[in-house]
Amino acid sequence: MNDRNIVQAFEPSEYRARLDKVRARMSSAGMDALMVISQSNQCYLLGYESFSGDEPQAVLVTLEDQPYFILRKMDADTAAEAGCWLPEDRVIGYAESYVAGTGGESAWEFIGKCVKSKVKASARIGVEVSGLGIFDYPKLVAALGGQEPIDGGDLVAACRVVKSERELLYMTQAAAIADRAILAGIDKVAAGVRHCDVAAAIMSALCAGTETIPGGPPPSPPYIHGGKLSLAPHQPFMDDIFVAGEQYYVGPIAASRHRYVAPVTRTVHLGLVPSHRKNQHEGVLAGHQAAVEALRPGATCADVARAFQAAIRPHGLTKDSRLGYSVGLDWTDGPSLGANNDTEIQANMTFLVHLGFYEPGEQYFLSDTVRVTERGPELLSKVPRILFERPA
Numbered sequence: 474m475n476d477r478n479i480v481q482a483f484e485p486s487e488y489r490a491r492l493d494k495v496r497a498r499m500s501s502a503g504m505d506a507l508m509v510i511s512q513s514n515q516c517y518l519l520g521y522e523s524f525s526g527d528e529p530q531a532v533l534v535t536l537e538d539q540p541y542f543i544l545r546k547m548d549a550d551t552a553a554e555a556g557c558w559l560p561e562d563r564v565i566g567y568a569e570s571y572v573a574g575t576g577g578e579s580a581w582e583f584i585g586k587c588v589k590s591k592v593k594a595s596a597r598i599g600v601e602v603s604g605l606g607i608f609d610y611p612k613l614v615a616a617l618g619g620q621e622p623i624d625g626g627d628l629v630a631a632c633r634v635v636k637s638e639r640e641l642l643y644m645t646q647a648a649a650i651a652d653r654a655i656l657a658g659i660d661k662v663a664a665g666v667r668h669c670d671v672a673a674a675i676m677s678a679l680c681a682g683t684e685t686i687p688g689g690p691p692p693s694p695p696y697i698h699g700g701k702l703s704l705a706p707h708q709p710f711m712d713d714i715f716v717a718g719e720q721y722y723v724g725p726i727a728a729s730r731h732r733y734v735a736p737v738t739r740t741v742h743l744g745l746v747p748s749h750r751k752n753q754h755e756g757v758l759a760g761h762q763a764a765v766e767a768l769r770p771g772a773t774c775a776d777v778a779r780a781f782q783a784a785i786r787p788h789g790l791t792k793d794s795r796l797g798y799s800v801g802l803d804w805t806d807g808p809s810l811g812a813n814n815d816t817e818i819q820a821n822m823t824f825l826v827h828l829g830f831y832e833p834g835e836q837y838f839l840s841d842t843v844r845v846t847e848r849g850p851e852l853l854s855k856v857p858r859i860l861f862e863r864p865a
Contacts, residue, residue: 481520482731483639485558491518494632496536499625505596507534507625508588510604513803514629515542516556516732523548523555528572529580529609533588539563541591543584545572556731581609585616594618599625634799634807636821640733641844644801644823646686648735648842648853650728654678655737655856658695658726662741662863664717668697668710671723679728692729692804696738698722699836706831717743717865720750722838725827732803735842736825737854744865750835754860756788757828757839761858764796764810764826768843768850774814781828782812792830800825800842820847 495518499507509515509532516522518532519542530544542549542557542564549566557564565587571580592598600622605613614621636644658675672695682688697710699721715721724738742750763784767777781796799807801823808816810824827840839858844851 481556481558482522482643483520483558483637487637487639488518488520488558491632492534492540495534495629498628498631499534499599500536502599502623502625502628503597504599504623504625505536506588506592507599507628508532508584508601508622509534509629510601511629513732513806514601514633517629517633517802520556520558521552522732529584531584531588533591535592541565541587543567543587545569545580579609579612581605581613582616585613589617597623599623599628601626601629630806633802634822635819636801636823636844640801641821641823643730643733644735644842644844645853647728647730647733648737649686649855650679650682650688650730651726651735651737652854652856653683654728655723655726655739658697658723659739659741659861659863662715662721662723662743662861664715664743664865666715668713668715671695671697671715672710675723675726679726682728686730689729692727692732692734693725695726696722696724698838699741701834704831704833704836706829715743715863719743719834720746720836722829722836724838725825725840727804733801734804735823735853736800736804736827736840737842737856738827738829738838738840739856739858739861740837740839741861741863743863746860746862750837751860752788753790753830753835753837754839756785756790757830757837758858759788760785760790760792760796761826761828761839761841764828765841765843765850765852768818768824768826768845770818770820770845770847772818774808774810774816774818775812777810777818778812778814781810790830792828794829795827797825797827797840799823818845820845823853 533541546566657678675695679691694709722740725736727734727736764781767780795809795811797810829838
């Protein structure tokens with residue numbers, strides 16, 4: 474561990490336990506070494522919470538020795554301050570001449586040669602291939618000696634699905650901040666109010682946190698959808714105002730605690746809610762309750778999807794997209810809740826039950842982060858699961 478008395482999000486023993494899980498999977502996959510390219514996976518293994526932008530960085534994991542972290546020198550020099558638990562001699566920085574240059578060797582070539590120098594000539598090297606660009610991949614392969622690496626894209630991700638108690642604590646804290654933020658946004662919704670002003674209230678609450686839990690940079694901008702214009706499911710808030718008689722959903726809203734999230738979404742109606750929208754809410758709520766109740770150890774993701782579909786069918790509702798996914802570090806981190814996914818659910822998995830309906834003029838959303846326990850599901854958000862009514 475570094476000697477600068479930096480407070481890390483987890484004890485070094487937890488990072489070592491994570492590495493042991495990764496090494497077991499590496500061994501089963503026939504790898505002697507693995508290059509971890511995903512910054513989320515790097516954070517999971519090292520506690521390094523900074524984001525590098527476009528500059529390449531990689532973690533080299535071997536079957537026996539401590540990892541190496543290879544990244545831009547200006548970041549390597551302060552890796553401990555950003556949470557990395559490795560000693561300084563395991564953090565390697567490349568020079569600024571490798572950054573955004575027009576010629577010469579690329580950073581991926583430097584990283585590849587560095588990796589090659591740290592393993593045996595016969596080592597079978599795995600790489601998270603999906604994290605590389607089409608032009609970066611051949612440069613890295615050439616630097617590794619020209620032999621195509623083993624694709625290790627899902628290896629670390631599979632270790633992240635079941636959460637530790639400390640991870641669950643951070644997600645619970647993130648949920649408390651997200652609850653405060655979404656309620657701050659909903660409280661500001663009224664006819665004639667700009668979407669951006671509601672988004673600003675949400676962002677302020679996400680950054681401020683609670684009296685006992687520090688906030689931080691949100692992992693995504695607030696989403697506000699509804700009315701006549703905002704139809705695209707993944708579009709953030711727009712240059713628009715709230716209109717009387719229309720329905721809007723706010724979210725998913727997520728706070729970040731050491732990059733762990735627990736998103737939440739609620740729907741808001743301006744004025745008295747008409748019967749057809751009340752009926753839609755009741756139907757989605759029935760599906761939500763069925764899906765959450767089905768999230769138990771031994772069930773499968775497909776079981777949850779089937780329970781949800783059976784519950785909404787009597788209400789005349791249909792949903793042809795997935796109804797959620799595993800969530801945690803940097804948002805999505807595992808299997809989807811869909812009828813075609815037979816992943817077995819285990820205790821201490823966490824899922825976002827994410828129920829969106831996108832009919833033009835009738836958009837509705839309800840989502841919650843759920844912890845699976847041996848006793849049953851636990852909802853992390855404490856915000857009421859109601860259709861909120863705001864002034865018209």
